[in-house]
Amino acid sequence: MKRYHVIVIGAGPAGLSAAIEAASHGMTVGLFDENARPGGQLFKQIHKFFGSKEHKAKIRGFRIGEELLAEAEKLGVEVHLNSTVMGIYFPMNKITVSNGESTTSYSGNNIILAAGASENAIPFDGWTLPGVMGAGAAQTLMNLHGVQPGKRILMVGSGNVGLVVGFQLIQSGCQLEAIIDAAPKIGGYGVHAAKVARTGVPFLLSHTIVRAEGTESVTGAVIAQVDEYFQPIPGTERHLDVDTILIATGLTPMSKLAEMTGCDMKEMGGKVPVVDQYGMTSIEGLYAAGDVSGIEEASSAMIGGRIAALAAAAKDGYIEQNEFEKSYSDYQSSLEKLRKGMFAKENRGKTLAVTDEGLPISTNLLKHGFLDEEEITSYPGMTSRQGIHPVIECTQNIPCNPCQDACKFGCIQVGADITRLPIADVKSECKNCGMCVAACPGQAIFLVEEDCGDHMAAVTLPYEFRPLPEVGEKGYGLSRRGEEICPATVLNVRLNPVFDHTAILTIQVPKEMAMRARFYRGSRKD
Amino acid sequence: MRIESHPIIDDFKKGKKVAFTYNGKELEGYEDEPIAATLKAAGIEIHRYTRKNHEPRGIYCAIGRCTDCVMVVDGVPNIRTCMTPLKGGMVIETQYGLGAKGAES
Numbered sequence: 001m002k003r004y005h006v007i008v009i010g011a012g013p014a015g016l017s018a019a020i021e022a023a024s025h026g027m028t029v030g031l032f033d034e035n036a037r038p039g040g041q042l043f044k045q046i047h048k049f050f051g052s053k054e055h056k057a058k059i060r061g062f063r064i065g066e067e068l069l070a071e072a073e074k075l076g077v078e079v080h081l082n083s084t085v086m087g088i089y090f091p092m093n094k095i096t097v098s099n100g101e102s103t104t105s106y107s108g109n110n111i112i113l114a115a116g117a118s119e120n121a122i123p124f125d126g127w128t129l130p131g132v133m134g135a136g137a138a139q140t141l142m143n144l145h146g147v148q149p150g151k152r153i154l155m156v157g158s159g160n161v162g163l164v165v166g167f168q169l170i171q172s173g174c175q176l177e178a179i180i181d182a183a184p185k186i187g188g189y190g191v192h193a194a195k196v197a198r199t200g201v202p203f204l205l206s207h208t209i210v211r212a213e214g215t216e217s218v219t220g221a222v223i224a225q226v227d228e229y230f231q232p233i234p235g236t237e238r239h240l241d242v243d244t245i246l247i248a249t250g251l252t253p254m255s256k257l258a259e260m261t262g263c264d265m266k267e268m269g270g271k272v273p274v275v276d277q278y279g280m281t282s283i284e285g286l287y288a289a290g291d292v293s294g295i296e297e298a299s300s301a302m303i304g305g306r307i308a309a310l311a312a313a314a315k316d317g318y319i320e321q322n323e324f325e326k327s328y329s330d331y332q333s334s335l336e337k338l339r340k341g342m343f344a345k346e347n348r349g350k351t352l353a354v355t356d357e358g359l360p361i362s363t364n365l366l367k368h369g370f371l372d373e374e375e376i377t378s379y380p381g382m383t384s385r386q387g388i389h390p391v392i393e394c395t396q397n398i399p400c401n402p403c404q405d406a407c408k409f410g411c412i413q414v415g416a417d418i419t420r421l422p423i424a425d426v427k428s429e430c431k432n433c434g435m436c437v438a439a440c441p442g443q444a445i446f447l448v449e450e451d452c453g454d455h456m457a458a459v460t461l462p463y464e465f466r467p468l469p470e471v472g473e474k475g476y477g478l479s480r481r482g483e484e485i486c487p488a489t490v491l492n493v494r495l496n497p498v499f500d501h502t503a504i505l506t507i508q509v510p511k512e513m514a515m516r517a518r519f520y521r522g523s524r525k526d
Numbered sequence: 527m528r529i530e531s532h533p534i535i536d537d538f539k540k541g542k543k544v545a546f547t548y549n550g551k552e553l554e555g556y557e558d559e560p561i562a563a564t565l566k567a568a569g570i571e572i573h574r575y576t577r578k579n580h581e582p583r584g585i586y587c588a589i590g591r592c593t594d595c596v597m598v599v600d601g602v603p604n605i606r607t608c609m610t611p612l613k614g615g616m617v618i619e620t621q622y623g624l625g626a627k628g629a630e631s
């Protein structure tokens with residue numbers, strides 16, 4: 001039986017990071033994954049990640065996946081694909097692995113479980129019809145395989161998965177009809193909602209899906225408003241003309257393997273193994289990292305994987321105690337940064353009234369997905385002045401600061417606490433480089449010249465759609481809610497490689513629209 | 527429908543075009559993409575009908591968990607089409623209950 005110092009189960013962000021950390025300390029590592037390709041869900045994450053530089057912020061998820069894979073390979077991690085781990089056995093420290101034809105056993109001094117999570121389903125009339133799918137399934141089809149999941153789509157769930165996949169559907173050329181959520185407020189980041197809303201997609205909060213229509217596949221959806229007990233209110237039903245219904249109502253840890261070892265488990269959005277600060281379960285040598293130990297996101301999963309492997313390396317004497325303590329404290333502080341802010345665990349289910357800065361939180365953003373024009377002036381990134389300057393529509397305390405590093409001219413400050421709202425420094429001169437516009441993972445930064453003569457203004461915005469507008473082309477300026485509010489002329493289109501596929505579009509709009517126009521739509525050709 | 531141009535992904539890195547049959551009809555797809563993706567691109571939604579109630583089922587999770595997308599592939603039933611790569615010459619059939627049409631059980 002082949003023996004490894006460390007066996008890692010699951011080659012997603014947590015597992016790959018654990019494998020890299022262990023191998024970097026000279027341990028032999030076997031990494032097992034049931035899929036044909038490694039990376040877990042990373043390769044379908046085509047958006048720029050949040051966080052700060054140490055968390056690989058502003059890098060797109062699939063590129064992080066490529067980096068991790070290359071590193072694992074370089075360090076000699078043995079990757080076993082199409083290999084389903086069917087059992088873990090303690091105290092023998094053994095796993096059995098099936099490749100579909102035969103079963104092989106491996107043993108490991110340490111076993112790190114990083115099996116991830118699966119999507120929750122919700123039952124409603126017609127939920128089994130072809131055309132009702134998990135939002136992650138749609139993401140797999142479009143971002144990995146280049147196939148549209150449908151033409152006209154309803155998204156159920158407004159957490160970050162619903163918002164991010166919703167945006168990606170539009171990028172894939174699908175028509176997103178609406179995002180609904182039974183909760184009275186949007187669950188995910190406001191900036192993710194805002195970039196969807198400005199394309200004209202409505203958010204319907206306190207709404208649920210009543211049924212999927214169709215006999216052979218989805219031909220429509222019926223939604224209804226819900227009362228405070230989440231029950232549909234009779235008479236509020238309405239039909240939506242869609243062929244696809246995507247479900248983004250949370251994830252459940254895939255903790256079956258942990259359960260079969262007999263380690264202590266607890267309830268946390270599904271059963272999860274009880275782990276200590278290093279990710280070790282109640283069984284010595286068995287660790288859990290990433291979503292399997294509690295749903296978070298990829299950035300914290302990567303750090304969790306590293307901590308578990310680091311602890312295993314220290315336990316078995318591959319690193320000195322002082323080296324362990326230093327690395328652990330670095331990882332831990334990095335993790336704590338990600339776990340702060342409005343969306344932190346301790347704030348779940350709460351409705352916060354003010355930001356850390358004491359500013360009122362936009363209720364319009366929470367209810368409709370976009371900032372109200374009345375609200376925008378109260379935030380430190382949204383200043384008004386002469387000449388071109390950044391307007392940062394970032395109004396919630398989320399762990400993210402690439403804007404600060406992107407501007408080489410000191411126009412944007414977040415500070416050491418990465419959940420603070422970015423401040424637009426009125427004294428620094430904006431050079432119109434566009435780096436902040438492209439760097440912002442929330443696509444919330446605009447460069448605005450409020451008066452460029454002739455009663456006109458220029459608005460520079462991030463644009464991640466195809467086809468790209470052409471310089472000189474005439475179309476419409478869209479408001480934050482996606483309504484055509486004025487004529488617009490495309491002044492400039494920049495697609496610098498350093499922007500990593502985020503085009504920087506400058507449009508000319510009437511002067512009074514400088515603080516209102518936030519998106520561009522070409523004149524319809526049909 | 528296949529995505530023609532994408533703002534972020536320059537190349538979906540497809541294998542070569544291959545022919546296969548779906549319920550006897552000759553169709554084309556790309557080698558090694560999941561069968562489910564090929565069928566979705568061809569506008570085919572129904573993968574199987576359930577045994578008791580003869581209800582249609584299609585792709586649900588696309589990561590091999592739910593088994594809703596199983597079909598009869600090269601005569602073998604219960605093949606998860608979201609996890610199984612397409613090969614040239616494959617014979618893919620709608621699954622009825624536990625087998626192909628006529629083999630209902």
